[in-house]
Amino acid sequence: MNKQFLLYIVVFTNILLSGCSSRHVPAPVSSLNNNVNDLRGTVNINGxxxxxxxxxxxxxxxxxxxxxxxxxxxNNSIPAPYIIFPGQTISLTAQPVKIKKHKKYTNPSKKSTEKKQKSNKKLKKELDPPKQREYVQKQASNKVSNTKRLSSSKVQWLWPAKGKVTKRFSNKENGYKGLQITNHKGAPVLAAAQGTVVYAGNALRGYGNLIILKHNDDYLSAYAHNSKLLVKEKQKIKAGQKIAEIGNSESSVTALRFEIRYRGKAVNPAKYLP
Known part of the structure; x- marks a missing residue:
């Protein structure tokens, strides 16, 4: 009887243990989140x-x-073509420059000072004319480089969409940094100038489905709140090409938010558009 009783206890204990272990089996990932895009974060610049x-x-x-x-x-020592990786930390401020410590200056003797002064006067007389010419040459080369810089900044702009302008650019700190062009959902969004797609997605908070085009080293343009994106990153785009459709992603109004950035700063698009 004792042996039989012990056998029952062992069997019963095993049943209990197997029941408990089955409750702790992790659920499959697909059942926790079927939409992979939901795991993607949003660009939120803080600090x-x-x-x-x-x-x-x-x-x-x-x-x-x-x-x-x-x-x-x-500032982050990222060379062209500016490839970055998930998990990488980007510093948003300039890194402090390390100042080299100079050796202590010791005053030379009187004789050596006089010799240096005499030799410096001779050198000055000999080197003055070339320095003058060099200065004139530098001025001329600076004018040429400035002209090149100005010409490279010129972009032929077109209106990015048809519709009514319901919001305009404001220089105020929290002002609207672009133009809001209202139209029906699905109306075409056009590239305002020739360029390359450097961003196409919805990770920037407050912009919804967004496209950013790079036109040259100085100018970018942005097209926000689209219902559909019709282009991909690194794609070359012609001026006037359809790149998206108007929508209301992350917006209460069905309209295009259009911005122009000059060297990173928002500028008034009305001053550039025909």
Missing amino acids: GYYKVQKGDTLYSIAFSAGQDFRVLAK
């Missing part, structure tokens, strides 16, 4: 650093921070 998330580009981070992408790349 002096930003952690790169899937779908980010250096351009989208610079756009959100209101900075020139070249300055951001330089």
Whole structure:
């Protein structure tokens, strides 16, 4: 009887243990979240650093921070073509420059000072004319480089959509930094100038489905709140090409939010559009 009783206890204990262990089997990932896109974070610039998330580009981070992408790349030692990786930390402020300590200066003797003064006077007489010529040459080369810089900044702009302008650019701190062009859902959104797609997605908070085009090293344009994006990153775009459709993603109004950025700073699009 005792042996039989012990056997019953062992069997009963095993049943209990197997029941408990089955309750702790983790649920499959698919049952927790069927939409992978929900796991993607949003660009939220806070403080002096930003952690790169899937779908980010250096351009989208610079756009959100209101900075020139070249300055951001330089501050973080990121060479062209500006490839970044999820989990990478981007500094949003310039790194402090280390100042080299100079050796203590010791005063030379009187004789050596007099000799140096005499030799310096002779050198000055000999070197003055070349310095003057060099200065004139530098001025001329600066004028040429400035002209090139100005010509490279010129972009032929077109209106990005048809419709009524219901909001205009404001220079105020919390003002609207673009133009709001109202139209029906699905109306075409056109590239305002020739360029390359440097961002296409919905990770920038407050912009919904967004496209950013790079036109040259100085100018970017942005097209926000679209219902559909019709282009991909790195795609070359012609001026007037249909790139999206008007929508109301992250907006209470069905309209296009259009922005122009010059070296990272928002400028009034009305001054550029025909």
